[in-house]
Amino acid sequence: MRRWRHFTVVGCFVLACLAIVGRVGYLNFTQRDFLQQQGDARSIRSETVPAYRGLVFDRYGEPLAVSTPVVAVWMDPSRNSLGEADVRHLAALLDLDADRLQAELAASAHREFLYLRRRVSLELAGSVRALGLNGVYFQNEYRRYYPAGETTAHVVGMTGVDDAGLEGVELSFDEVLRGQSGRKVVLKDRRGDTVKDLEFVSAPRFGSDLRLSLDLRLQFLAYRELKAAVAGHRAASGSLVMLDVATGEILALVNQPSYNPNDFTPGDTAGMRNRAVTDIYEPGSTVKPFTVLAALESGDFAADSAIDTSPGYFSVGSKLVQDPADRGVLTLEQTLQKSSQVGIAKVALALQDRAVFDVLVRAGMGSYMGTGLPGEAVAAINDAGLGDPVVRTTLAYGYGLALSPLQLAHAYLTLASGGLRRPLSLLRQEMPPDSTRVFPAALAREVIAMMETVTADTGTAPKARVPGYRVAGKTGTARKVGSDGYDDERHVALFAGLAPVSAPRLVVVVVINEPQGQLRGGGEVAAPVFARVVARSMRLLGVKPDGPGDAA
């Protein structure tokens, strides 16, 4: 009697054991990976260790974008065990509203992650940590500061909360700047606290620093003068580009309106546009020096060739080309100096069909400049219709093609460098880049000499004169295209120039878009900005004076 009870119990135990062993064996064979994963998923976490983003400097090492370590403080609301006093403490430290925090924690009780505050300084995070609150966690991150703020906003750009580049250099050189975040595997307990670091999979690699070609001093000067001019003329926008003639480096590139990358309000798209690079305008008369160059190249014209512009207008096909007044017989130089439409049109018609177009293309128009800035616009210029005299004349005085201010500056660089075309660069160059000769040096110099007369009292831009230095340039006042053809009320005022004439160092292009005041022309609106910026820049760069000390 007793024996069978004993064996029954033992038998049941053995069966139960066998069943368990069998089940374990079965699971081990069939679902091992899945179960292992699930187990790890509940305790092992892989965490990224953020990498320090490289800094951006100007050409002399002034910081333009700096990262600093900060901390994101977060909570798991589903395991909130904080008392009311704790929440008040926390809210006071993090500068949050205690009642709202309490409500927010209650409202997101079903969630497991809630940022309390991001980008908290290390000191503040230390004080929060010292409270020793359960369920409050810290995550290292970096915040980006832009010391020059809106002055360099368009070039440097900015990063988003996740430290990735969104605009400007931050975007186009993101690969270089961002480094590589590291990863580590940690073991967590039930409450989510890290118990142990299991493994460092990879250490974070710092991003590389970037040295731009910008000169922050010149950039600031340019920004201040442009801002004052845009505000003074109640213009819609404006841009200024300054290039180093010897290296093709961009020394200053500013736009109005701008934005503050340190305190960015989303939706400010007008302020964010890097107009000097992305917006294209018809360059108007600023193209005329290239027409003159084409004329000189043809051999049929010299600086003193006479061109009869009376009676101040003439028709090309169905189009009437006119000057504001009858200027009589002008030399080629005077045609440029006074910016005579009739004179330039007559010159253009005397040249071969493709002559002006070829010069413009050799000056770099229509080719990609490769500065690396996001949204770089390529000039809109094409050779369709060059057989038509109307197309040829309009091209000669700057209509029917469209350029960004940067592209116009690039074209002027070929004149300033004595006929050499160089690539532009936004990064500091250790040595001058390879150049291609596109115009004979003597002709480029001759055109510059003619452009110098533009700043004489009888020229269109005496206000571009800089005391102590000889400057050359060309004004432009282009009508904008409205819904039905050219709009007589909306203009773009341009001035493109170089200084000093004896040995050009700088090319500066100023574009003021839709000035609203009494003065609308390039000589009145854009030239003074050129003069003020160049005057200060020459002193800052220590350029030897080469001209008389009087201003306009």
Place this chain on the structure above:
Amino acid sequence: MKVVHVIAFGLLFLGVVVSGVQVSYYSQRVRDLHGQLQAVQMHQDAQLAEHSRLLLERSVETSYQNIERIAQADLAMVFPEHVEHLEP
């Protein structure tokens, strides 16, 4: 049991003991090193924060605006409108 067996067993036993001690030694060492790494990383973060703070401070001090303000307001300097170049 032969003597060979005894020696083999002894060696195995010794191996087990030695490797056991090594395992515990190295896990302790990993823990120590990890502690050091953590401390060094925190130090690095603090230094980076300090460095960026100083960079920003320097850039404010040396900014063109600031220098111009000091020159004009504190030192009563004026921007020269006329330039003369004197050959030495």
